[in-house]
Amino acid sequence: MEMESSSNFTVPSSQEVDQGSTVSESKPPIILKFEDVVYKIKIKDHKKKKENDGGWRTIIKGVSGKVRPGEMLAMMGPSGSGKTTLLTALAGRLNSSSSVLTGTITYNGADFSSSIKRLTGFVFQDDILYPHLTVSETLLFTSLLRLPSSLTVRQKIDHVDAVITQLGLSACRNTIIGNQDIRGVSGGERKRVSIGQEILIDPRLLFLDEPTSGLDATTAQRILSVVGELASKGKTVLMTIHQPSSRLFYMFHKLLLLSDGNPVYFGKQSEVMDYFSSLGHSPSIPMNPADFLLDLANGIRCDEVQNSEAVKEELVSAYNLHLGEKIKEEMRGNDEEEKRVEKKTGFIKSNKWNTTWWDQYTVLIRRDLKERRHEAFSTLTVCQVLAISLLCGALWFKSKTLQDQIGLLFFMTGFWGAFPLFKAVFTFPMERMMLSKERSSGMYRLSSYFMARIVVDLPMELILPCVSTVIVYWMGGLKPVAANFFMNLGFILVCVLVTQGLGLALGAVIMDIQKASVLASVIMLAFMLTGGFYVQHVPSFIAWIKYLSSVFYTFKLLLASQYKEDDVYECGPKRTCRVADFPVVKLAGLDHQGLALGVMFLMFIFYRLVAYIALMRVGVGK
Numbered sequence: 001m002e003m004e005s006s007s008n009f010t011v012p013s014s015q016e017v018d019q020g021s022t023v024s025e026s027k028p029p030i031i032l033k034f035e036d037v038v039y040k041i042k043i044k045d046h047k048k049k050k051e052n053d054g055g056w057r058t059i060i061k062g063v064s065g066k067v068r069p070g071e072m073l074a075m076m077g078p079s080g081s082g083k084t085t086l087l088t089a090l091a092g093r094l095n096s097s098s099s100v101l102t103g104t105i106t107y108n109g110a111d112f113s114s115s116i117k118r119l120t121g122f123v124f125q126d127d128i129l130y131p132h133l134t135v136s137e138t139l140l141f142t143s144l145l146r147l148p149s150s151l152t153v154r155q156k157i158d159h160v161d162a163v164i165t166q167l168g169l170s171a172c173r174n175t176i177i178g179n180q181d182i183r184g185v186s187g188g189e190r191k192r193v194s195i196g197q198e199i200l201i202d203p204r205l206l207f208l209d210e211p212t213s214g215l216d217a218t219t220a221q222r223i224l225s226v227v228g229e230l231a232s233k234g235k236t237v238l239m240t241i242h243q244p245s246s247r248l249f250y251m252f253h254k255l256l257l258l259s260d261g262n263p264v265y266f267g268k269q270s271e272v273m274d275y276f277s278s279l280g281h282s283p284s285i286p287m288n289p290a291d292f293l294l295d296l297a298n299g300i301r302c303d304e305v306q307n308s309e310a311v312k313e314e315l316v317s318a319y320n321l322h323l324g325e326k327i328k329e330e331m332r333g334n335d336e337e338e339k340r341v342e343k344k345t346g347f348i349k350s351n352k353w354n355t356t357w358w359d360q361y362t363v364l365i366r367r368d369l370k371e372r373r374h375e376a377f378s379t380l381t382v383c384q385v386l387a388i389s390l391l392c393g394a395l396w397f398k399s400k401t402l403q404d405q406i407g408l409l410f411f412m413t414g415f416w417g418a419f420p421l422f423k424a425v426f427t428f429p430m431e432r433m434m435l436s437k438e439r440s441s442g443m444y445r446l447s448s449y450f451m452a453r454i455v456v457d458l459p460m461e462l463i464l465p466c467v468s469t470v471i472v473y474w475m476g477g478l479k480p481v482a483a484n485f486f487m488n489l490g491f492i493l494v495c496v497l498v499t500q501g502l503g504l505a506l507g508a509v510i511m512d513i514q515k516a517s518v519l520a521s522v523i524m525l526a527f528m529l530t531g532g533f534y535v536q537h538v539p540s541f542i543a544w545i546k547y548l549s550s551v552f553y554t555f556k557l558l559l560a561s562q563y564k565e566d567d568v569y570e571c572g573p574k575r576t577c578r579v580a581d582f583p584v585v586k587l588a589g590l591d592h593q594g595l596a597l598g599v600m601f602l603m604f605i606f607y608r609l610v611a612y613i614a615l616m617r618v619g620v621g622k
Contacts, residue, residue: 005577008188017581026389027119027202028108028204029069029111029204029234029235029236030069030107030116030119030204030236031067031068031069031107031154031236032066032067032068032090032105032107032205032236032238033065033066033089033106033331034063034064034065034103034104034105034107035064035066035103035104035328035331036063036103036104036107037058037060037062037063037064037086037089037090037099037101037102037104037105038058038062038100038101038103039060039085039086039089039099039101039102040056040057040059040099040100041056041057041059041098041484041570042055042056042057042098043055043057051290053426056100058261059082059085059259059261060082060085060086061260061261061262061263062070062103062255062262062263062357062569063086063258064263064265064266064324064328064329064331065105065254065256065263065266065327065507066330066331067236067238067254068236068325069204069234069236070231070232070234070236070253070264071231071236071237071253071254072227072228072231072237072238072242072251072252072253072254073237073238073239073252073253073254073255073256073271073460074239074240074241074244074252074254074256074269074377075087075238075239075241075256075258075382076240076241076242076250076255076258076290076293076294076297077238077246077257077258077259077294078255078294078297078298079242079299080260081258081259081297081469082244082258082260082261082405083240083258084125084209084210085236085242086258087136087239087240088206088208088209089101089105090105090207091116091120091122091207092105092116092120093122093440094173095440096159107205110565111532112574114352116205116355117441117442118201118442119204119205120203120204120205120206120207120441121192121198121199121201121203121205121206121207121441122198122206122207122208122209122341122440122441123189123197123206123208123209123211124194124209124432124468125194125209125213125240127190127191127539127550128194128433128434128437129177129181129184129190129193129194129195130177130367130371130434130593131176131177131178131184132176132177132182132370132371133177133367133370133371134173134175134176134178135164135169135172135174135175135185135189135193136160136164136171136173136174137194137237137367137370138177138197138294138617139160139163139193139196139197139200140156140160140164141363141366141367142197142200142360143156143157143159143160143200144156144353144359144363144441144444145355145360145363145438145443145444146200146201146354146356146363146441146443147159147200147201147354148354148355149354149356149359151189159200160287161448162495163196163199163200164196166199166226167192167195167196167199167226168192169189169193169196172189172384175189178398179191179194180357186219187214187219188215188216188219188222190204190225190479191211191215191219191223191289195208195211195223195226196229196402198344199283200228203235204234204235204236204549205238206227206230206235206236206237206238206460207238208227208237208238208240208241209222209239209240210239210241211224211227211239211241211246212224212241212248215363217245217247217248218259220244220245220248221245221247221248222239224251225249225251227239229255231598236400240469241296242294242326243290243291244290244291245288246288246289247250248290248525249288249289249290250269252269253268253269253561254266254267254268254269255267255269255272255293257266257272257293257296257297258297259296259297259299259312259315259316260312262312262315262316262319262320262462263316263319263323263324264296264297264312264315264316264319265319265323266319266323266327267294267327270288272293273289273292275322275323276293276296279314279315279318280595281296281301284594286613290484296311296315297312297315299311299312304446311466313518330501336432339445341605343417348405350441353442353444353445354442355444357445357447357448359447360444360448360449361451361452364444364448364449364452364453365452365455365456368452368453372456372457372460372522373460376457376460376461376463376464377460377463377464378528381423381462381464382464385419385464385467385468386467386468386471388415388468389467389468389471389472390438390471390475391411392408392411392415392471392472392475393471393472393474393475393476394475395475395494396408396475396476396477397475397476397477398471398475398476398477399476399477400477402569402579402582403560405476405478406533406559406582406584406585407533408472408476408478408556409478409555409558409559409562410531410533410554412469412492412558413471413495413526413531413551413554414531414551416465416468416492416495416496416499416554417495417499417524417528417551417554418499420461420496420497420499420500420503421499421500421502421503421504421520421524422517423461423500423502424499424500424501424502424503424504424507424519425503425506425507425511425513425516425517425520425615426502426507427453427503428504428507428509428511428611428615429507429511429512429513429516429569430513432511432618433477435449435615436616436618439548439618442552444614446529446615450611450612450615454608455612457500458497461497462493462496462497462517464497465492465493465597466489466493469488469489469492469571473485473488478562479562482563482613484561486560487560487561487564488558491554491557491558491561492554492558493606494554494557494597494600495550495554495600498550498554498600498603498604498607499550500580500602501603501604501606501607501608501611502520502523502550502605502607503520503605504608505608505609505610505611505614506519506520506523507612507613508610508611508612508614508615509610511614511618525552526545526549527545527546527548527549527551527552528551530542530543530545530546530549530551530552531546531549531551531552531555531586532546532552532555533584533587534555536583536584536587543573552588552599552600552605553596553600555602556588556589556590556592556593556596557593557596557597558592559585559588561589563579563580563585563590564579564590565578565579565580565586565590565591566580567576567579567580569582581616
């Protein structure tokens with residue numbers, strides 16, 4: 001891994017970047033205006049409802065401002081002051097059904113649209129990246145998905161190379177991203193990769209949420225140097241930042257200071273200290289201006305230790321008196337440059353997607369294959385399956401009695417009914433942030449993502465069951481006939497696909513790993529208990545559960561893969577009985593195999609349809 005301090009970090013000139021870029025689409029600059037923006041959320045806690053306005057809590061309280069191309073606006077304020085919420089609102093990414101956003105937000109005089117979304121980049125505070133992909137692979141897949149189909153693959157690759165050079169990532173381009181468990185690139189390099197994903201599309205409007213969070217001062221300055229270079233090329237940049245160093249503070253063009261959701265300053269960074277000095281607030285000792293401003297936003301004067309609500313109210317009143325109306329008047333007046341910019345916006349094409357469904361599908365297939373193989377075939381998972389298979393084969397080694405063989409078949413049913421279920425439950429909750437990020441940026445259709453995920457999972461999820469069945473079947477003394485073996489294997493694979501679908505559906509609907517796992521446990525226990533092996537005389541008021549149980553149908557099919565109705569077994573000294581009359585077999589039945597397979601097929605379709613519908617609510621912005 002290349003360490004941050006050894007990176008030869010240089011920002012190329014505008015001409016060098018333009019020569020390396022292959023994105024030739026003409027894009028207009030964007031002037032962002034927001035006036036009287038108010039954001040409220042519905043409170044579910046009944047006790048807190050009484051403390052707020054009719055059960056609503058106001059997060060943003062009448063914020064106004066304008067950011068022009070070439071400017072970099074920093075939104076500052078204490079934790080909980082509404083910085084990230086405001087940034088998300090201005091980026092058109094608020095999608096909660098239990099909230100209300102009022103006020104006016106325009107982009108070159110127009111409302112937010114898919115056209116504006118394609119000109120917008122959003123860098124999240126947390127770097128949401130696939131850990132097993134390299135830096136170049138991460139940027140290449142983003143390029144293939146987000147850049148228009150009018151560009152060739154070669155042009156997209158060239159553009160990735162230009163961005164890697166621009167961000168100083170050449171030394172680590174073939175290093176995996178990594179995470180807390182896998183060693184990869186450094187924190188600063190990971191942040192630059194996140195920024196690179198957004199500047200690949202050459203955005204005209206760039207939002208960054210706490211881009212320096214968790215980074216040392218030198219790395220943070222390098223990150224903001226890159227962002228400043230982007231702003232100098234005509235991009236409109238907005239970012240939240242909690243407590244920048246003095247060097248970073250002086251890099252901003254404009255500053256918005258929030259206190260409990262209220263604006264207390266908006267204007268040029270160079271004028272902020274003079275403004276508060278005119279109100280009688282000046283630092284008593286030489287200090288970082290950002291620290292001084294955060295103290296004020298917290299209601300702390302330089303001569304005080306504890307915060308004061310009176311100070312906050314004073315700052316809000318001063319803002320309304322001296323700045324509020326002045327800012328609104330400036331916003332309402334358009335100069336000639338703004339009129340030209342707003343006129344250009346009308347020529348933006350309004351196609352919702354940059355690439356076709358098939359292009360998205362094939363790229364996602366390739367990306368998922370590279371990433372998912374590490375999850376599906378992790379050392380822990382492989383060892384777990386092999387250990388259980390060998391243990392099972394040893395316990396039932398060359399079993400001869402009918403009771404033992406039926407017990408083995410039910411164990412196989414239960415294990416491959418539960419193992420895929422609990423693996424699949426984790427799938428969508430763990431990918432929720434990635435899916436939300438990529439869908440909100442318009443990277444791909446949900447259908448292309450879902451189909452690619454399903455297709456990639458099929459071979460990966462079926463290899464281990466095949467290996468396990470080979471071990472258990474031949475060690476366990478089941479019928480040594482190829483036809484019976486392949487029937488048994490086929491029914492096991494059908495069980496895996498159905499229970500995997502149930503896990504995907506539970507995870508997608510609940511989107512909470514702990515709650516989904518608990519519900520999966522309850523459902524699987526119900527299915528196992530009504531599967532026909534443990535309890536043979538189930539009361540009629542609860543017996544209907546078995547008809548919803550994949551365990552019941554799988555057990556029935558596995559029995560049919562080994563026995564026929566006219567088969568016999570030794571049920572006593574010199575005495576034989578029909579297998580079909582054995583209590584467990586009689587309850588499950590050896591007939592209607594086609595019906596059982598049909599029901600399993602319907603479950604396979606139904607569970608995945610439920611998962612797809614549940615995912616439609618993830619990452620959908622305006």
